[in-house]
Amino acid sequence: MAEISYRDAVTRGIAQEMSRDPDVVFLGEDVAKPGGCFKATVGLYEQFGGVRVRDTPISEQAILGAAMGAAMTGLKPIAEIMFSDFIAVCFDYIANEFPKSRYMSNGQTKCPLVVRTANGAGSRFGAQHSQSVENWCMMIPGLKVVAPSSPIDVIGLMAAAVRDPDPVIFFEHKSLYNSKGEVPDGEIVDTLGTAKILRAGKDCTIVALALMVPRALEAAERLRIDYGIDCEVVDVRSLVPLDTKTILGSVAKTHRLFTVEENPRLCGWGAEIVSIVADEAFYDLDGPPVRITTPHIPLPAADIMEDIVLPTPQRIVDTIRRSLGS
Amino acid sequence: MSTAKDRVPAGSGLNDDIGEKKRLELYRSQVRLREAEQRAFDLFLQNLVKGTSHLSLGQEAIAAGFAEAMVKGDLSFCTYRGHAHTLARGVPVEKVLGELMQRDNGLMRGKGGSMHLTSEEHGVMGSYAIIGAHLPIACGAAWRAQYRGDKDVSVCFFGDGTTNIGAFHEALNFAAVWKLPVVFVCENNLYMEYTPIKDVIPIPQPAADRASAYGLERILIDGNDADIVYRTAQKAFARARAGEGPSLIECLTYRHSGHSRADPAKYRPEGELEEWKKHDPVNVYRERLKQFGVKDDVIAEIDASVRKEVDDATEACKAAAPPSLDIIFTDVYADGGWAWRN
Numbered sequence: 052m053a054e055i056s057y058r059d060a061v062t063r064g065i066a067q068e069m070s071r072d073p074d075v076v077f078l079g080e081d082v083a084k085p086g087g088c089f090k091a092t093v094g095l096y097e098q099f100g101g102v103r104v105r106d107t108p109i110s111e112q113a114i115l116g117a118a119m120g121a122a123m124t125g126l127k128p129i130a131e132i133m134f135s136d137f138i139a140v141c142f143d144y145i146a147n148e149f150p151k152s153r154y155m156s157n158g159q160t161k162c163p164l165v166v167r168t169a170n171g172a173g174s175r176f177g178a179q180h181s182q183s184v185e186n187w188c189m190m191i192p193g194l195k196v197v198a199p200s201s202p203i204d205v206i207g208l209m210a211a212a213v214r215d216p217d218p219v220i221f222f223e224h225k226s227l228y229n230s231k232g233e234v235p236d237g238e239i240v241d242t243l244g245t246a247k248i249l250r251a252g253k254d255c256t257i258v259a260l261a262l263m264v265p266r267a268l269e270a271a272e273r274l275r276i277d278y279g280i281d282c283e284v285v286d287v288r289s290l291v292p293l294d295t296k297t298i299l300g301s302v303a304k305t306h307r308l309f310t311v312e313e314n315p316r317l318c319g320w321g322a323e324i325v326s327i328v329a330d331e332a333f334y335d336l337d338g339p340p341v342r343i344t345t346p347h348i349p350l351p352a353a354d355i356m357e358d359i360v361l362p363t364p365q366r367i368v369d370t371i372r373r374s375l376g377s
Numbered sequence: 378m379s380t381a382k383d384r385v386p387a388g389s390g391l392n393d394d395i396g397e398k399k400r401l402e403l404y405r406s407q408v409r410l411r412e413a414e415q416r417a418f419d420l421f422l423q424n425l426v427k428g429t430s431h432l433s434l435g436q437e438a439i440a441a442g443f444a445e446a447m448v449k450g451d452l453s454f455c456t457y458r459g460h461a462h463t464l465a466r467g468v469p470v471e472k473v474l475g476e477l478m479q480r481d482n483g484l485m486r487g488k489g490g491s492m493h494l495t496s497e498e499h500g501v502m503g504s505y506a507i508i509g510a511h512l513p514i515a516c517g518a519a520w521r522a523q524y525r526g527d528k529d530v531s532v533c534f535f536g537d538g539t540t541n542i543g544a545f546h547e548a549l550n551f552a553a554v555w556k557l558p559v560v561f562v563c564e565n566n567l568y569m570e571y572t573p574i575k576d577v578i579p580i581p582q583p584a585a586d587r588a589s590a591y592g593l594e595r596i597l598i599d600g601n602d603a604d605i606v607y608r609t610a611q612k613a614f615a616r617a618r619a620g621e622g623p624s625l626i627e628c629l630t631y632r633h634s635g636h637s638r639a640d641p642a643k644y645r646p647e648g649e650l651e652e653w654k655k656h657d658p659v660n661v662y663r664e665r666l667k668q669f670g671v672k673d674d675v676i677a678e679i680d681a682s683v684r685k686e687v688d689d690a691t692e693a694c695k696a697a698a699p700p701s702l703d704i705i706f707t708d709v710y711a712d713g714g715w716a717w718r719n
Binding site for chain 2: 114244
């Protein structure tokens with residue numbers, strides 16, 4: 052057991068899979084010799100060599116297209132898109148190619164690949180380098196979508212994603228790269244499609260993802276201390292497949308649902324969860340589900356503005372306290 | 378008005394380096410593509426081919442010439458104008474017409490449609506309906522070959538219009554820098570869809586005149602002469618297999634039909650089609666066979682057996698059932714199903 056950073060967990064997760072399987076290859080902009088824009092892949096080039104860890108031109112379509120062609124013909128590529136905002140310039144592969152090839156070919160083709168990308172705000176980079184775009188991918192049939200919140204989940208879900216036979220979009224949160232957590236020694240393999248209850252509680256369920264998970268946990272602690280409200284915190288981890296059983300089970304116990312989402316409000320992932328709960332657990336609810344999100348605006352760059360628009364522990368505390376009437 | 382005479386590069390396919398056996402295969406393939414595509418059009422007019430359809434009538438020499446130069450294991454990546462390339466790799470006519478007619482006997486049982494013909498067992502790795510998308514994908518397949526030391530070549534077919542989309546340039550640069558065993562084949566049929574390609578490029582040739590930007594040789598050939606296409610393909614494949622990197626080949630041709638469906642192609646100047654039909658690849662090749670002493674009855678036998686395959690396929694497709702509805706929900710994910718939640 053050792054404490055490592057989320058950043059180092061990325062390296063370790065990739066290294067674990069590359070050591071295990073010679074078909075795993077890794078490509079992206081500045082990922083090899085420079086070790087990545089966020090230094091999340093330092094040492095992989097030295098460990099595995101330039102044939103398996105390759106720097107590419109700034110050509111996001113070429114990166115994802117090449118990953119797909121390699122995956123279709125037998126490799127297990129991991130492709131990096133440096134900032135998740137850049138998915139917009141290669142969205143054809145994510146929306147039209149990866150997820151539809153198997154279906155359109157009536158099951159003839161395969162596309163086992165992982166696209167890992169730095170998602171989310173907190174770095175004061177402004178509206179084109181800070182977005183949370185997991186919902187762009189969640190809406191597409193044929194994709195799988197994960198977003199880990201801790202170093203151990205980064206490794207375990209990376210392993211699960213690489214071993215998965217479907218295309219997986221792997222959202223790392225750039226504001227979590229410096230965060231740390233305990234990680235056991237040896238191989239770590241997790242399961243896609245599983246949410247985790249990080250804190251048990253009886254008064255309400257808070258469902259969160261990625262950077263919003265530590266914020267939800269902090270808010271839950273303050274709600275307990277200051278208001279005696281006992282929150283259950285669920286880390287969704289995997290948007291597709293979605294572990295609705297864990298979420299519905301938690302709501303059945305607490306009777307209240309709050310989602311904490313970094314994506315802008317319209318069509319955020321929480322809307323789908325609220326819809327499922329409303330459909331299937333309406334009579335478990337003692338009050339309306341509440342979504343705590345970034346407002347429907349482009350993200351401002353300045354720190355004091357960015358800090359206000361993202362859901363903060365304080366906003367979570369205030370929203371839940373008001374909703375529960377404490 | 379463009380005519381084949383003033384457009385196509387000088388050079389003749391007349392040379393005895395290609396033996397009679399291969400020449401007969403090249404001829405058979407072209408006739409088969411012609412007959413199948415003409416049948417697809419007829420069936421479209423009868424409302425038996427549904428949705429859309431993009432024909433390669435007039436462009437058969439390119440599909441036939443490249444496919445005949447490929448060996449088992451080589452991979453084809455096509456566009457929505459992919460019927461000919463799919464057939465040329467040996468996929469039965471019935472499978473292709475069945476897919477166009479959205480029957481259960483279709484290549485993908487109606488789940489893909491005419492624009493997405495795929496037959497992995499024949500090396501047809503898909504037909505892609507988003508312009509340019511498959512050029513990077515072909516690079517990836519070639520990267521796998523390079524990585525594993527496999528000797529197959531990835532061949533990527535596209536039209537002149539594709540040369541103006543970003544993925545074309547990303548893929549060419551990527552393939553050239555990584556020296557990938559991929560061959561890019563531009564079928565310049567003079568129209569990007571309805572607009573003449575010359576109206577939307579600042580250079581005469583959309584692909585050949587861009588090759589130098591990627592350190593590649595400028596290759597511009599008569600795409601209506603299957604011998605020239607075949608030889609050019611062989612040379613490019615040898616280069617790819619030798620680890621010398623990609624090639625970009627521009628084939629000049631002309632589509633006899635409209636862009637898609639029943640497009641009457643009114644945007645073309647009067648007489649242009651007739652002029653190009655004087656350089657029809659099937660006629661060019663039939664004359665070539667005669668020049669090499671192939672007897673009329675040998676040619677007639679090929680024509681008749683192809684016609685029979687297409688006729689039989691047509692009848693089989695007309696009799697085939699529609700797809701069974703239980704496949705609507707299959708193969709979304711690798712587990713065979715579509716479940717996105719527990």
